[in-house]
Amino acid sequence: MGAPPWIKSRNPTRGFQSGQGPSMGRRMDTLHRLEATIASRRAASPEESYVAKLNARGLPKIAQKLGEEATEAVIAGVAGSNEELVGESADLLFHLLVLLGARGVSLDHVLAELDRREGLSGLEEKAMRSE
Template sequence: MNNEMQNLYETVMERKENPEEGSYTAYLFSKGEDKILKKVGEECTEVIIASLSQSREELIGEFGDLLYHLCVLMAEKGISYSEVEAELEKRSKKKHNLKAERRPIENL
C-alpha cells in the first residue's frame, strides 16, 4: 500500500505545483484550506455511514475518497508523505501503547 499512497501523494503534489484545467485536485487547491477541510470532514462522515449501512465495495470506495482528501490536506499543510510514514514507523516500534483510562480526580 505504501507505494500506491506515495504515488497518490506525488500526483496530488504535481497538481498543486502545476494545476491542470479541469483537475479536481487543482480545483480544491484553488478554493483553499476551508474547502479542503470541508471535504475531509464530509469523507469522514461518509466512511462512518458506509461502515454502518453500505456494502463492502462502497465502504472501500469511501476509504479511497478519504485517503485522497487526506493527501490533499497534507499537501496543503506542507506535510510530506514521508513524514507521516516516519511517524507511523516510529509508532509501530512502541509496545504497550494503550493509554490508561483516565479516572476523575475525586475530592482532593
C-alpha cells in the same frame, strides 16, 4: 518490535511481504504515487484539475471535503457494504493526501509518526501526548 502477524518477511527493497497479493511495500508505493500525482496537479489549472480546484479554494474547503469523506466512510462502515466502505476509504485517503500536500506535510512524515507509535498501546501513546 516484530512485524504484524500477517507479515511473512521483510524485503529491504520492497517492504514487508505477506503471502497473499501485492506486498505492503507495493501498496505504500501506490500512496506515494498518488501523493506525487496530487503534488503535480496542484499547479494545474483549476478548470482542468480537481486537485487544483480544491487548492484554489483554500485549506478550509480542503478540510471540509476531508470531513465529508470521513463522514461518508463512517456511514459506510456502519451501514454500507464492504464495497462502499472500500470506495469511501479510498476517497478519504485521497482527500487526506490533498490536505497534507496543501500544508506541506509529506506522507513519509505521517508514516514516521506511525513508526514512532508502533508497539505502544493507544493508552500509552495518549498519555505521552498529554505530558
